[in-house]
Amino acid sequence: MQNLAIRFWSILFISVGLAIIAHKVFQLGIPITPDTSTQTWTIQAQLAFKGNGRNIKATLSVPNITPGFAKIDEHFISGDFGLNANTKGDNKAATWAKRKAKGSQTLYYRTTVTRSSIERKWSTIPKYPEAPTFFEPYLTAVNKIIEDTRSQSADTETFTFELIDQLRNSDENENISLVRGLARTDAQVAELLTKLLAVAHIPTRELWAIKLEDSANNVQPQVFIQAYNGDEWLTFHPRTGAIGIPDDYVVWKIGRGPLFSLQGANDGELRFSITKSYINLLELAQFNTEKSNSLLGKLTLFSLPVNSQITYSLILMVPVGALIVVFMRTLIGIQTFGTFMPILIAIAFRETQLLWGIVLFTAIVFVGLLIRLYLERLRLLLIPRLTAILVIVVMLMLLISFQTSQLGLDRLLSISLFPMVILAMTIERMSITWEENGAQTALIQGLGSLLVACLGYLVMTNKNLEYLMFAFPEFLLVILGICIWMGRYTGYRVSELFRFRDFKSST
Amino acid sequence: MLVNYLGSVILRVPHKNMLSFANPFVLKKQGVLGINQRNSDYIMRYNKRKLYPLVDDKLQTKQLAINADIAVPKLYSTIKFNHQLKNLESLLQEYNDLVIKPAHGSGGNGILVLTGKIGKLYKTPSGELISINTIRHYISNILSGMYSLGGIPDSAFLEYRIQFDPVFDDVSFKGVPDIRIIVFRGVPISAMVRLPTSESNGKANLHQGAIGVGVNLKSGKTTHGVVGNTITTHHPDTGHSIEHLQLPYWDKILQIATKCSDTVGLGYLGVDIVLDRTLGPLMLELNARPGLNVQLANQLGLLSNLKYLEQMDQIPTMVDQRVALAQSLNE
Known part of the structure; x- marks a missing residue:
């Protein structure tokens, strides 16, 4: 009897303990050795501008929702500027301010990201857009393009893809050639697509993302176009029509560019540089458990103050x-x-x-x-x-x-x-x-x-x-x-x- | 002093089987009881914790024994407080042949023996003369808990000094030879005699180098002896054979052990008995966690007797019946 109870308790304690450990290792990804490491990218945004002696206000978009990636940390390097960072909708922006600044000024934002499977959805549900006004001869051409595209597509996804495809390929179509003349850069193409899709009453928005390359300087953000299909946001490359955000792009901002705005300053220039490094898997697991909803994950000693x-x-x-x-x-x-x-x-x-x-x-x-x-x-x-x-x-x-x-x-x-x-x-x-x-x-x-x-x-x-x-x-x-x-x-x-x-x- | 101690430890003669080990399966087969099993299967199962104070406090044990008509060395006096030491001299006037003991001492520690008085000084068995102040300090050390487990304040008592039966004269070096009986469920299951040596400093404690000699339960004759863990046939100091000595009053010894078990209520008990020249066997103290050396001394494991008695539904109630049962055990 007594031996049975002892076996029961000791097996119970040992197996419960091991089960929780297994859960933490396999489900939460907490490493079993302290030095396992994983890839991270540090992205630095450098905003340089010239003050013209008035009160300066510089606003820089910073990543908030980053599908496929997780921000491990972020730093604002403000110098003697006052900093205010806040989240608005799905975006986050840092606003630096200073009274009467003159000459060259540089502000930095630095964030470290790593791949993560934890999903955070965009919360914004858009209204149906007003049809924009096009003037002749564009109006006819636009209407014709929308009509053609609609006849060759079944839903928002195929419609958007078809539209991008037509803009890219149909050289013989004069309607397309005419409209295409409106846009040269990716940003302009994206803007044009927004307008065209608005004619078809499809809500759209721009999405700006940074391509991750090791030791890259002067990286320029890439614009994508997103279309809302009534359920979720679909992302398209404005030139190729490729669906989805490529997995080496980190989303920086949702909405119209550019990624910064300045008041009381000019010659603003935003540059991105990227370095790849490795961090301890543990830090990552700690981060993951904080984000996940596992109760066991929340009961971690890593959340205690360092001295404890x-x-x-x-x-x-x-x-x-x-x-x-x-x-x-x-x-x-x-x-x-x-x-x-x-x-x-x-x-x-x-x-x-x-x-x-x-x-x-x-x-x-x-x-x-x-x-x-x-x-x-x-x-x-x-x-x-x-x-x-x-x-x-x-x-x-x-x-x-x-x-x-x-x-x-x-x-x-x-x-x-x-x-x-x-x-x-x-x-x-x-x-x-x-x-x-x-x-x-x-x-x-x-x-x-x-x-x-x-x-x-x-x-x-x-x-x-x-x-x-x-x-x-x-x-x-x-x-x-x-x-x-x-x-x-x-x-x-x-x-x-x-x-x-x-x-x-x-x- | 320290150097002597170190020397005696380092220079111990190496045993021929110094690095050999017993095969655990063979030991099991021979019924050798190990400490882990003793603790969990016998002490924890048969000895109620609340009964421990009865045996840990020698004064309580003595009182219980007196109530149960078990012969013990006569208690002269009890000292509980330091201020009682002022009257120590007058106390000692009455008795100058006595033993001073801590009530909670263990392993024969903290015992002071006085054999007489010469002028103002008191004589110890080794012939050393000590002053009344030395004795006072000694007792106050006892009271402060120096010899009790965990240093808990203790009391001291003065009792009759045993006049040893001559049976052990040839095979003990100073000190107090005693008989240890293991009693399980009220039946003696094993016995040994503990003979002091020079190494044990006159103490009958096997850990300190005393000899343990096995005793045949039926006849009360000694069998083999062990020093430490090594078998021996002769006393290392006196050179006399320790085998085949007949213990006097053997039946009476077994009866005392049996009665002690009834009185104190512990199922697994060690009973220490001394033989007085005139008074016969006297119960000295009881032990709720008796050691396992009795197995070495007898070259016989305890488990077969323990298991035999464990599976008995009914143990006889009469003392004589149980003594008879004990004497039939190893047949």
């Missing part, structure tokens, strides 16, 4: 260290001072690094023990004696720090952070064991504690493990399950196999 994160990454390693102690004591049978003293020593080693930790620990405990044995002769009562040891430990630490700083061994100064209470407790525990159970037991337990502490230190300072515990605190459930299971381990300890080695059956 550091504390927690240490705290989360303590159960791992404790598990080591459980294994060493129940399976191996190594004797230690108390259950958790080795973990405390291991945490203390984090401050000093392992080798120096062992040397200093041994030295201080040794000297402390000698003094403790002398205090014993002075017949001091327990509590004052403990306090006296504590004072002596602090003095020893002071002495070591002072000596090492004089010798120029700066790294040893970290001894000052070495938790002295742990040392004092170890000395006291060791000397009591020494008296009660003899020198041998005391030394065995002392070395056992040190050994387990070293193991604990190696495990607890393992960066990958630390990362795993932090990214997947669900491992605590797994550890809990293992502990419950271990709690019913009734087999022999390795030390018992040694102890009973001379055992001869008398049967």
